[in-house]
Amino acid sequence: MISSAFWLGKRVFVTGHTGFKGSWLAxxxxxxxxxATGYALEPPTxxxxxxxxxxxxxxxxxxGDVRDLASLRAAMELAAPEIVIHMAAQPLVRESYADPVGTYATNVMGTVxxxxAARNVSSVRLVLVVTTDKCYENRDWVWGYRETDALGGHDPYSNxxxxxxxxxSAFRDSFFGAKQSVRILSARAGNVIGGGDFAADRILPDALRAFVAGRALKVRNPDAVRPWQHVLEPLTGYLLLIEKAMSAPEARAAxxxxxxxxxxxxxxxxSVERLLTRFISAWGHDAHWERDGADHPHEARLLRLDTAKARETLQWTPLLDFEQTAQWTAQWYRAFVERADMPETTLRQIDRYLGQRVRLTSPFTPDSTKDIEHDERRNVAG
Structure with a gap:
């Protein structure tokens, strides 16, 4: 559970708030x-x-651009945040093949x-760097990767x-180790889906474009297995990690x-095929996909995460199962296609989710605090 009292009035600096995950987090x-203060380029899509x-x-x-240190530092000094959440990134595998230099500049030097900037702003007490499950050296293991497993990455994005x-890790050990009042953390999330993602070369945004156009979705690797989760799940994990880390006694801080x-x-x-089956079922219209036989860059066949550390240290567990994740995502996209009120649609999903996640010790008034139940699953076209 997240404590609403902890977050009330907290000054938070978010990079990448115009992106898909960053918008949900904001x-x-x-x-x-x-x-909250957001620092980012124009929306990417x-x-x-x-x-x-x-x-x-x-x-x-x-x-602003995270590659511009002077601008970033000035913005952070102005905001005087207690918490920095770094989400700005070039997030696409295929784009990293097209622009490896830009990918490394944003994802590596942007993090630097x-x-x-954070170590030169006296108000900062915690920095969370968000990366990805693809940061691990992928060996197509059948078991999940743990936080202690080797880092790697076949493609420029993952690498x-x-x-x-x-x-x-180097900044934590070199510059923040003796300054115990500042925590430096990182978070690695599995494949995130949800309404509002319009990026190219992602399975559900590609499906949306194909289905609206009345054509079959071309699928590169339908047998690939991924840990699909709704975008609200890891974001809640990030917030809970921050809250726990900042609230822990010094003896437990490490x-x-x-x-x-x-x-x-x-x-x-x-598998990708299973995800599409559930999404199409929830979509409720004449949608279909077919295998893409063209040559494509390397993609891992299997990827799983071991989340025991988050479960045991933070008592964090996912709230939505696979079918609910696909259903919520399809509902958002169907509302978008039908020109519904998208601010209301988006906030309704957030309030519905947070209604089950927030410990109400300060003002928080979600639109609905009803339990998320399986009997609420229905065809969104109905």
Whole structure:
């Protein structure tokens, strides 16, 4: 459970708040009554969740590039945050093949700049660097990767995120080790889905575009297994990690250093084909896919995370199962296609979720605090 009292009035600096995950996080912080400042480039897609959900109304919205240290430091000094959440990234595997230099510049040097800025802003008490499950050296193991497993990455994106983890560790040991009042953490999430993702070369945004156009979705690797989870799940894990780390007594503070995996339960470790089957069922229209026989860059066949550390240290567990994750995502996209009120649609999902996650020790008024039950699953077209 997240304590609403902890987040009330907390000054939070978020990089990458115009992106898919960053937009959801900005809205969550707003609902928790935190005082959030966002620092990012323009939204990376058109349309974007940032624009559709009017995220700028819920956060102090600043434009800037994490590759620009001077601008980043000035923005962070102005915001005087207690907490820094670094999410700005070049997040696409295939784009990293097209632009490896830009990918490394953003994902590696951007992380260097965030940590360098944070160590020169006296108000900062904690920095959370968000990377990815793909930061591990993938050996197609049948068991989940643990936080102590070797970092690696076959493609430039995955490798750059492994580098970002190494940068985070080096800054913690070199500059923050003696300054115990500042915690340096990292979070690694599995494959995240949810409404509002419009990026290219991601399975559900690609499915949306194909289905709306009335054509078959071309699927590169339908047998690939991924740990699918709704975007709200790891974001809640990040917030809980921050809260626990900042609230822990000094004797326990070291338990929260290093990386934390956030992934779904075994039920949600499913193939791409299985995900599409559930999404199409929830979509409720004449949608279909077919195998893409063209040559494509390397992709891992199997990827699982071991989340025992988050479960035992934070008492964090996923709330939504695989079917609910697909259902919530399809509901959001169906509302978008039908030109519904997207700020209301997005906040309704956040409130419904936080209603089960927040310990109400300060003002928080979700639209619905009803339990998320299996009997609520229904065809969104109905």
């Amino acid at each position: 809205l969550m912080l707003s609902r928790l009554n935190a005082r 058109r349309p974007s969740l940032f624009t559709l959900a009017n995220v700028a109304e819920h956060i102090d919205d600043l434009r 700049n965030v940590l360098e 750059s995120k492994a580098c970002a983890e190494l940068v985070t 338990e929260f250093d290093g990386g934390f995996n956030f992934g779904p339960g075994p039920n949600s470790e499913q």
